[in-house]
Amino acid sequence: MSASPRLPRRALFATAAAAVLIAAGLTACGDSGKVESVRLGYFPNLTHATAIVGVQEGLFQKSLGATKLTTQTFNAGPAEIEALFSGAIDIGYIGPSPTVNAYVKSKGKALKVISGSASGGVLLVVKPGIKKPADLKGKKIATPQLGNTQDVALRYWLKQQGFTTTKDGGGDVHVTPQENPVTVEAFGSGAIDGAWVPEPTASTLVKAGGHVLVDERDLWPGKKFVITNVIVRTEFLQQHPDLVKAFLKGQVAATRLITGNPAKAQQDVITALGKLTGKPPKAALVASAWKSIEFTNDPLASTLVTGANHAVEIGLLDKPNLTGLYDLTILNQVLTEAHQPTVPEPST
Template sequence: MIRIKSAARAAVAFGAVIGLAGAAAACSSSKSTKSAGTDAEPAAATSSAGGGTAASELRLGYFANVTHATPVVGVAHGDFAKALGTTKLSTQIYNAGPAEMTALLGGQLDAAYVGPSAALSAFVQSHGEALKIVAGATTGGAELVVKPGIGSAADLKGKTLATPQKGNTQDVALRFWLKQQGLTANADGTGDVSVDPQDNATTLDQFKAGHIDGAWLPEPWASRLVLEAGAKVLVDEKDLWPNGRFSTTTLVVSSDFLKKHPDSVRALIDGQIAANQWITSSPADAQQLVNDQLKKLTGKALTAEAIKRAFGEQTATDDPLAATLQTSLDHAVATGLLKNTDLHGIFDLSILNAELAKNGQPAVSDAGLSKK
């Protein structure tokens, strides 16, 4: 398993690949409810179930996005806290996955909800040692939205488009799609199309001001550009995948944390299963709760129309859609953002499938990628 010193070295390498200043810069751009002095490995406490050990604290990262409805609900609805019992849950909010994965590689997070591209980057940079994908969370909920006058890919030549962060899932999706259309979008921002990674809130303001021509965004930001700024959908990412299903958000855990505290990971997954069941069975209540939390986390609630549209673009799921991960890697390799690597060992769905069985739900596939 990766040690703290080697994890820190991996974090530096990861930051260099995705254009970050490093773990400290990543954390300064996030919102945290973590108490001071928790960067050290959490102490273990005796577990009340399973006969193993539970962590005294679990440090969890996620985004204030509708595509992260699972953790937003899990925290606010109390599903995570109920399942974790005496384990303290500390949370930290991020804008995009690369910064979040830098924090996980640097030992500042134990688990994180993140898109597959950023998870792949961390896996590659740590030589397959730093993390495991232990569950899915969301499928769908990402679109390329543009100015009304843009009607085709050809119209994008000479234009500027935004993504949440260089190397994140939507950034890879945009760059690969442009490549398929015969358009260049170089990592330094040059090419037929200039890709300008930036904070999602900044993207909304920049689009309204006419400084950018569109963006490939997760929900609710795609909906906000459509409803608040007059953008139109040029590409719905669901249309690019078989059966319209692709992984938008997954749950990853530090390999070291999983080894030391499997009971805590089991509890977190139990909380997720409960949260997703509630989201599915009570969609109106879930939308209201997520909107209330978005206001708390970002200072602004969505309109009723925006939250409804955003929720309608995605589906909560515990399935990480493992069979799509190789395709995600292929896209990142094709755009020069990642090098090819063997993905065997990136999944550990054993706890998820055991807990799904307890809830009377079918097992999900790891696509043969659990073992090295």
């Protein structure tokens, strides 16, 4: 799914190379050079539940010991990548499209994928009058942000249906990037006709009277595709592999908790989202949305490559060189020590 688009030439990417070179020096360090904190970025979405549970349960902090964990949340991938390029975060949970885009724009220097996190959890929810793909012509469909994972997936799917789209909202179907809270309001007011969004926004739209036209799992072999993986600044990985290993111990522990005790994990998410957004989702909504998401340490690398090819096909990305994008060495050390199956190193 998520290959990243060739976004407008923003300062983010124009200065990417310079930012990558200085990012390591921006890590929160004391005068001695000792790292005082690991900065983590993630989204307040169910598809980032591994991060949310790991923070809420203190699993990352427990593994990091005396090194403090600090966190920052984002609405969509490009904004998180900007933070990573500027050195404001060290590790991030993020979708495949911005992952690819950042890797390509930095010529492979900015980041590495060090773990998987989640698969699935993305739906196209539309107004009751839209019964089939052909009914979307002339309609306004929202995505979280231009060039993010869902934006790419929607545009590719629309092309498969014979529709055209443009970056400025033109074409046969008007794609309207906006933040998820805005999408919920816009759907309720009738300003948009639907949205291709992650959970829990998708289930919120269903509760508001929409219905599911597409469950993205149905578009992938085995109903599996990467929706969230874990990335790290390359310099941080090179300079602090011990902290990356400690963090990944928290990642593996959080995945184990989520799969072993989903009720507790869901309550953690409800509590955390209440703090982050000011409005905790209903337990029934979270339980329903949870069914479409699979949490895994496997980054499902082949689906990221497929997503990149989708972005190339719709003209949002030049053919990328993804050699060296993945480094699962430390993850597999952690999995082995935890007596869990290791993840094959991708061939990209």
